Amino acid sequence: MWRFGLRGRMAMSYVLVTATAVLLVEAVIVALYVLPQAGATDLASVLRDQAGRDAKVLSLDAARRPPPLPDASGRDLLQKATSRPGTLLSGVRPPEPGFAMLEMLVDTEGVIVGSSAPEIYGVGTGLDVPLPGREGGGGTARTRTGTTVWHFSPVTVKTPVGLQILGYVYVQAPAEAAPAAPVVGSLAPLLVPGLVAVGLVVPVGLVFGLLSTRRLTTRVRRLAGVTTAVASGDFRPRVAVTGSDEVSTLERSFNLMTDRLGAAVEGARLTARAEARQAERGRIARELHDSISQDLFSLSLLAGGMRRAAPDALREQAEAMERTAARAMREMQALLLELRPVALEDVGLLPALEELCHAYETRLGVEVRAELAEVALSPPAEHAVLRLVQEAxxxxxKHAEPTRITVRLGRHDGPVTVEVSDDGQGFDPSGVAAKHGMGLALMRERVAELGGRWEIHSDGSGTTVRASLP
Known part of the structure; x- marks a missing residue:
């Protein structure tokens, strides 16, 4: 089934609105000019209306003539009025189609003063029906033309003594005449132009609607295409914002929504990755604790027992084995603390650092001093600081055997500075980096990704790791 698109529906709306307007105008014209005539559904009503209109015209003409007024019959005035153009009596207007309508003007004595058919009703002769009262009237009677429907309407003029009747307009027609023909005939001149206008409006309105909606439908179609791409998971496309109308507001809002949605999805993806890494680190820490840590503890106990039970020749080797097992257990505890996940998102950066320092101090017996100040960092930067301190x-x-470690965090002249220093045995950073410097390289890369500066200083009195973040 063929369906209209947005452009077609808008074009059709233009056509329908215009055509409806034309039809409404036609309906108003018919109501104002045709329906009053159509209301005369019988021949008597048509004759009454015809006689009343012409009597009113003759009364107005008599009222404009200067005094003195004519005699009581008003015959002179009526004779002058019979020649007035525009009335049926003047002979200018032909009889109505579909009727054998005759119209006469008679005085108050019933004598014909003017006639539309002098060959039937001559001037100076009388009528076949009696005169009515002052208000006029009509009826049906047998006249010289056959069975006739007739009506009288008085021609009056206002005088100082009251309203004076000068005569009557008399109209008659055969009783079998049908009044519908003139009403239907009068509709054609009014309806035909309207129908022609509707015929012209349809193609013109269609073309205008298609042209005027072309740009709007193109913008809506482009927006729909980008919406489909975003719905499929591609947040890169954007809608070109054109103009300053409601559609441009929608375009700007859609671009803003897409930016925020893309950022939210990327944040959720990074969070999921971080949570996955945290879960993996926790799993490794549990496995190391449950297997290797227990084995090292057992080895330490065995080495202690051997040292106490071994002869003097083997006691030195047993002591070396015990020291090695103790050192391995210490490094394993440090590794477990390094792998231990810290709930940064739940407690914040400073509480997480304090918890980390406290864990190293209580579990490894090393004094860890935390000098922390409140700083404003982005979530990725906070995560980098936590991992940097944990790695340091x-x-x-594992390597320096310190007695005291100091962790400092604060802002100095713009950038945020994090520093971890110890009083253990130093080392050559360049030599270590060339051989086993995986941890140092990771710290350096983590700081570089955030646009910061990383440095390390080490000598015989200890080691300091410092990072400056924007």
Whole structure:
């Protein structure tokens, strides 16, 4: 089934509105000019209307003539009025189609003063029906033309003594005459131009509607295409904003919504990745604790027992084994703390750092001093600071054998600075980086991704790791 698109429906709306307007105008014209005549549904009503209109015309003409008034019959005035153009009596207007309508003007004595058919009703002769009263009237009677329907309407003029009747307009027609013909005939001149206008409006309105809606439908179609792409998961397309109308507002709002939705989806993806990494680190930490840590603890107990039970020749080797097992357990504890997930999103950066420092201090017996100040960082930067401190603490515990570690966080002249320093045995950073510097390289890359600066200083009195973040 063929369906209209938006452009076709809007074009058809133009056509329908215009055609409806033309038809409404036609209906008003018919109501104002045709329906009053159509209301005369019988021959008597048509004759009454005809006699009344002409009597009113003759009364107005008599009222405009200067005094003195004619005699009581008004015959002179009526004779002059019979020649007035525009009335049926003047002979200018032909009889109505479909009727054998005759019209006469008679005085108050019933004598014909003017006639539309002098060969039938001559001037100076009388009528076949009696005169009515002052208000006029009509009826049906047998006249010289056959059975006739007739009507009288008085011609009056206002005088100082009251309203004076000068005569009567008399109209008659055969009783079998039908009044519908003149009403139907009068509709054609009014309806034909309207129908022609409707015929012209349809193609013109269609073309105008198609042209005027072309740009709007193109913009809506483009917006629908981008919406489909976004719905399929592609947040890169954007809608070109044109103009300053309601559609342009929709375009701007759609672009803003797409930006926010894309950012939200990317944030959710990063969060999911971080949670997955945290879960994996937790799983590895649990496995190390449940397997290797327990084995190292057992090895330490065995080495202690061997040291106590071994002869003097083997005691030194047993002590070395015990020290090695203790050092391995210490490094394993540091590794577990490094892998231990910290709920940064739940508690915030400072509480997370304080918890981390407290864990190293209580579980490894090393003094960890935290000098932390409130700073404003983005979520990725906070995560980088936490991982940097965690990595630095783990490296210090595993390699430097410190007695005190200091963690500092604050803002100095613009950038945020995080610093981890210890009093353990130093090392050569360049030599370590060339051999086993995976942890140092990760710290350096993490800071570089945020546009910060990373540096490390180490000598015989300790090591300091410092990072400056924007």
């Amino acid at each position: 603490l783990g490296n210090a515990i």
